Amino acid sequence: MMLQVWKNNRFSILLLLLGILFYWSFAFQLERTDFIKMITLWAGLFIIAYKIIQENADNWKLLAIAALLFRIVFLFAIPNLSQDFYRFIWDGRMLLEGFNPYLSLPEVWVAQGNTPIAQAQELYNGMGQLNGSHYTNYPPISQLCYFIAALFASKSILGSAMVFRVLIILADIGTFFYGKKLLEALKLPVKNIFWYILNPFIIIELTGNLHFEAVMVFFIIWSLYLLQKGYWYWTAIVLALSVSVKLIPLLFLPLFFQKFVMGEKRSLPKLMMFYGIVIITVFLTFAPFLSGEFFHNFKRTITLWFQNFEFNASIFFIIRWIGYQIVGWNVIETAGKILPLVTITILLGLTFFRQNKTTVQLITAMVLGICTYYFLSTTVHPWYIAVPLSLCVFTRYKFPMIWSFVIILSYTAYIHPDFKENLWMVGLEYGIVFSVLGWEIYKNSKVSKSVPTTSFLN
Structure with missing residues (x-):
């Protein structure tokens, strides 16, 4: 059986192994000051992704396995291109200790020397003075992810990074699932989703460097699938959750006008209800943190x-x-x-x-x-x-x-x-x-x- 799989997919398996080697080098051997090595690995991974998709356009299971394996490579790595995850850990641990992360500055806690969280000085040094001197602007669903990491790893930076990574990988799996279903509903080739899921940029920047755009994208794609299926009220709720990960999807709200008012089922009241549900849902996610100071x-x-x-x-x-x-x-x-x-x-x-x-x-x-x-x-x-x-x-x-x-x-x-x-x-x-x-x-x-x-x- 294994021999048959090797014979039928020899080139793709070699590409997969080479991709794992490149991602491992990116995760554990790269310094972000070494741009020559970075762009070499980057270009190599894009070529590998292109060839894997080209060779297996109709074999989505192999492509999905490749996407998962490439992400797992980063599981035990500390991000080497971004410092933001240190602030994520800080916010999550503050929440775990019962403090509102929107109301205080890391630099103030560190200066006072009485921080209620573990590894405070290390986290502050990691996030940098610029980040530590500003109030957090990450919305509540992002804060929930940070809290989950604190719940499972309140005293380990690597442990927190691993929890973040698992959450991001799960979000990408959700994006793959609903993206595939949306492509099918739109009568588009299913393989299109792999230009996102197998894109080295996505794997490195989101799974590798722990940016929660992955969670936001999951909710956006899910909401669009629900819209295509006619569940506009659930679309509003899920889209609101994407806003509560990062505020950027608020820009999309005006663009829904024609879909509701000039589409097949024209309804201005429905559009108003759609906007109302989005606003109310976003408000409810922020509610536990609201105050004048916030x-x-x-x-x-x-x-x-x-x-x-x-x-x-x-x-x-x-x-x-x-x-x-x-x-x-x-x-x-x-x-x-x-x-x-x-x-x-x-x-x-x-x-x-x-x-x-x-x-x-x-x-x-x-x-x-x-x-x-x-x-x-x-x-x-x-x-x-x-x-x-x-x-x-x-x-x-x-x-x-x-x-x-x-x-x-x-x-x-x-x-x-x-x-x-x-x-x-x-x-x-x-x-x-x-x-x-x-x-x-x-x-x-x-x-x-x-x-x-x-x-x-x-």
């Missing part, structure tokens, strides 16, 4: 995010350069107030001036909408691309796939000990992304948006 701290952190932080931006970096030429200083504070308004205007344009009546049209608008937001943002961390990447497998647009590969160029910032972005690399990254996007907009404008794509690679 609103002040949460708003303060969100404002800082838009008006103080900058990383891997595209259009904003051009605006910043123009600002230096005209006024002589960084205009991030002003731009941080104006660019979100531009994003909202574009989202409203997508809502009312583009056809979003079918589920495929809606998902396409979601891809374009969230990418518009990122193109206009002052900060675009690599793991943010998980959402448009997960959605694009249901559409004709493939540029998020390209973006998921070239986003590695943003890590050239870590070559320098003092963290300095290489704007030539940022320019190359976005030059490629915008070129592919422009070509796809031109190509897809000639095709009826109401007809779903038949192959993700066509």
Whole structure:
């Protein structure tokens, strides 16, 4: 039996073993300052993923096993490309001890020397002074995940990382399950889901570096499947849960207008109820933490995010350069107030001036909408691309796939000990992304948006 399996899948098994070796090296041997090694492994893993999917397009069980094995490689690893998980552990342990994580700063607890959680100094050192000096802005479902890790590993950083990893892997399994069902419901090739599940970017940034975009994506894909099946009220609840993981899905709410008001079963009252259920559900998840101080701290952190932080931006970096030429200083504070308004205007344009009546049209608008937001943002961390990447497998647009590969160029910032972005690399990254996007907009404008794509690679 085993011999027959080997004979029938020899090349794929060799690719699988090579992929495991590459992921192991990425997880346990890579320093993020070693960009040459990083991009070599990165490119190799993308080639391996492409070939495995190409060779086994109709063998989804083998592809699913490969995706799971690649993730398990990271189980005992400490993330080497991101420090955020230290703050996740901190928040979870504060919750376990009965403290509201939104109301205090790690740096204050450490300065006082009476922190109620284990390994406080180590966690603070790991998250860094910048993270430790700001109030947490991770919504309640994320906090629940952090609490679960604290419940099972309240005194071990590696143990907490392992619990996070299990939760993220379970979320990816859920994304695979509902993504596959949604593709079947839309009469699209099932193999499309593997361009997300087997994407090295997803495996490394989410499972490897412990970013909970994986949980958010799971709820988004689940909600879209429920919408396609006609369960709009459950869609609202599940979509609200995605908002309570990360706030970003709030951007999608206007785009549902045509689906409800101009679709097959037109109903403005139903749309209002849909929005009402989303808002109420989000409110209920936040309810245990609400207070005047919570609103002040949460708003303060969100404002800082838009008006103080900058990383891997595209259009904003051009605006910043123009600002230096005209006024002589960084205009991030002003731009941080104006660019979100531009994003909202574009989202409203997508809502009312583009056809979003079918589920495929809606998902396409979601891809374009969230990418518009990122193109206009002052900060675009690599793991943010998980959402448009997960959605694009249901559409004709493939540029998020390209973006998921070239986003590695943003890590050239870590070559320098003092963290300095290489704007030539940022320019190359976005030059490629915008070129592919422009070509796809031109190509897809000639095709009826109401007809779903038949192959993700066509």
